[in-house]
Amino acid sequence: MKITIFSRLAIGYIIILSMVVFSSIYELYQLSKVNEVTRSVLEIDNRILDLQKKLTDSLLSLMRYEKKYIVLEDDSLHERFLLATADFKKDLQRTFSLKISPEVQQILKRVERFHAMYHSLVVEEFQNIKNKKSYDTKRYDLEKEDTINKVFDDLKKLEEFSRRDTYNKIKQLDIAVTDSYSVALVIIAATLLAGAVISVIITGNITRPLSVMKRKTHEIAKGHFDISLQHSSLPEMNELADAFNVMCMRLKQVDKMKSDFLSVMSHELRTPLASIQEGTNMMLEGIGGKITERQEKLLTIIAEEDKRLINLVNSILDLSKMEAGMMKYNFEQGDLIPLLRRTLIEITPIVKAKHIKFKGNFSDELPLVEMDREMITRVLRNLLGNAIKFTPNGGIIDVTVRRQDGWIEASISDTGPGIPEEDFETIFDKYKQVEFPGSDKKKGTGLGLSIVKHILTAHGGKVWVTSTLGAGSTFTFALPF
Numbered sequence: 308m309k310i311t312i313f314s315r316l317a318i319g320y321i322i323i324l325s326m327v328v329f330s331s332i333y334e335l336y337q338l339s340k341v342n343e344v345t346r347s348v349l350e351i352d353n354r355i356l357d358l359q360k361k362l363t364d365s366l367l368s369l370m371r372y373e374k375k376y377i378v379l380e381d382d383s384l385h386e387r388f389l390l391a392t393a394d395f396k397k398d399l400q401r402t403f404s405l406k407i408s409p410e411v412q413q414i415l416k417r418v419e420r421f422h423a424m425y426h427s428l429v430v431e432e433f434q435n436i437k438n439k440k441s442y443d444t445k446r447y448d449l450e451k452e453d454t455i456n457k458v459f460d461d462l463k464k465l466e467e468f469s470r471r472d473t474y475n476k477i478k479q480l481d482i483a484v485t486d487s488y489s490v491a492l493v494i495i496a497a498t499l500l501a502g503a504v505i506s507v508i509i510t511g512n513i514t515r516p517l518s519v520m521k522r523k524t525h526e527i528a529k530g531h532f533d534i535s536l537q538h539s540s541l542p543e544m545n546e547l548a549d550a551f552n553v554m555c556m557r558l559k560q561v562d563k564m565k566s567d568f569l570s571v572m573s574h575e576l577r578t579p580l581a582s583i584q585e586g587t588n589m590m591l592e593g594i595g596g597k598i599t600e601r602q603e604k605l606l607t608i609i610a611e612e613d614k615r616l617i618n619l620v621n622s623i624l625d626l627s628k629m630e631a632g633m634m635k636y637n638f639e640q641g642d643l644i645p646l647l648r649r650t651l652i653e654i655t656p657i658v659k660a661k662h663i664k665f666k667g668n669f670s671d672e673l674p675l676v677e678m679d680r681e682m683i684t685r686v687l688r689n690l691l692g693n694a695i696k697f698t699p700n701g702g703i704i705d706v707t708v709r710r711q712d713g714w715i716e717a718s719i720s721d722t723g724p725g726i727p728e729e730d731f732e733t734i735f736d737k738y739k740q741v742e743f744p745g746s747d748k749k750k751g752t753g754l755g756l757s758i759v760k761h762i763l764t765a766h767g768g769k770v771w772v773t774s775t776l777g778a779g780s781t782f783t784f785a786l787p788f
């Protein structure tokens with residue numbers, strides 16, 4: 308089953324979201340535990356310590372009043388003793404009312420019991436004093452001391468117990484916090500990692516077919532319609548790929564229709580154009596009778612335009628043949644230099660007319676190459692023709708031929724307007740012409756370089772251009788030897 312982009316994104320987000328929710332729930336649980344322990348320390352252990360201190364203070368006060376009363380027999384001291392005893396009992400009850408452990412409860416019960424024993428001894432002794440009755444003071448003192456010491460011991464135990472309990476709870480808190488810190492770190496790292504992995508996978512899934520499509524679109528822009536996009540795992544992308552493939556097929560059909568049309572038209576035009584050329588030449592030669600000067604001028608223009616049309620038709624037909632792989636080549640071992648020299652002689656009149664300075668740098672000792680002389684001459688004519696056409700009057704054309712690792716490289720440099728870098732490749736496409744500001748780009752048909760490229764490819768060679776805008780261009784072609 309193929310999963311849609313929407314489902315992939317939804318699943319990815321659900322996974323990341325669940326991890327975040329899980330980690331939040333865990334952290335909340337740990338926080339509630341921390342909260343619970345903190346509250347228990349504050350509300351129970353701290354309170355027990357406070358009350359234990361109060362109990363000790365009350366006990367010391369009531370002992371003090373008891374001792375003073377026995378010496379002074381002052382009723383107000385008796386009353387203060389009773390008040391201190393009431394405070395003690397009240398605080399004891401408060402301690403009982405806290406959420407205390409059974410152990411603390413045991414201690415408190417002992418405190419209550421020993422205090423009660425002490426209290427009844429004091430009450431008895433006070434009674435004896437009030438009734439002026441003689442009694443064994445020493446026995447009372449000993450018994451009181453014994454019971455009160457037990458109360459103090461237990462209060463001490465209560466304090467120790469609370470402190471120990473507080474310490475244990477804080478330790479527990481520390482462990483819980485450390486644990487939750489580690490778990491939180493692991494969860495955060497896992498969430499981030501999962502988020503990154505999921506994002507990379509999902510984004511990759513989406514962008515991969517898109518970048519393939521982008522690449523293929525560039526190919527189409529260059530005029531290559533033989534493209535079909537493979538299906539990916541994304542249904543939406545597959546729909547797009549299908550539409551894209553249909554579009555390529557249609558473009559290919561339209562391109563073929565256009566080429567076929569041009570080829571048929573050119574074929575049909577060739578014969579009448581040749582007849583016109585022949586007729587015009589005959590008339591110019593005076594075969595049809597004497598012509599006036601004005602008629603001669605007109606006939607010359609017709610002859611030139613006709614020649615241009617014949618060249619165009621031939622170029623279109625040749626290019627169609629080359630594209631269809633039907634061009635016939637007559638390969639044989641040959642030397643490039645004589646071809647170059649012959650072409651240079653051909654162009655000398657135009658070079659002179661434009662006052663172009665010509666520089667040549669080629670040795671005569673170059674290896675022979677397998678080539679069709681006619682076709683390579685055509686390449687040279689085209690490249691030199693362009694150099695002359697685009698170089699302004701008084702410019703320089705430099706031709707260099709050298710041998711380079713199994714290749715013979717010929718470069719034709721000019722001081723023309725140059726070619727923008729983005730056109731370095733497309734310039735070899737048919738009908739492609741660069742627009743130069745302020746100049747008429749329609750100086751040709753835009754087929755020359757395309758034919759050059761086809762010829763060199765058929766020779767196993769290559770052609771490229773380097774250029775600096777405003778300074779000139781260098782067209783280089785290479786043939787293997």
Ligand SMILES: Nc1ncnc2c1ncn2[C@@H]1O[C@H](COP(=O)(O)OP(=O)(O)OP(=O)(O)O)[C@@H](O)[C@H]1O
Binds near residue numbers: 721741750752
């Ligand atoms: N030496 C050069 N300097 C500057 N631009 C050039 C040069 N050679 C070619 N170009 C650019 O490349 C375009 C294509 O060249 P190409 O030879 O294919 O066509 P063309 O010269 O316009 O016509 P054709 O050669 O078919 O008569 C030219 O129109 C021009 O814009």
Ligand SMILES: [Mg+2]
Binds near residue numbers: 689
């Ligand atoms: Mg040209």
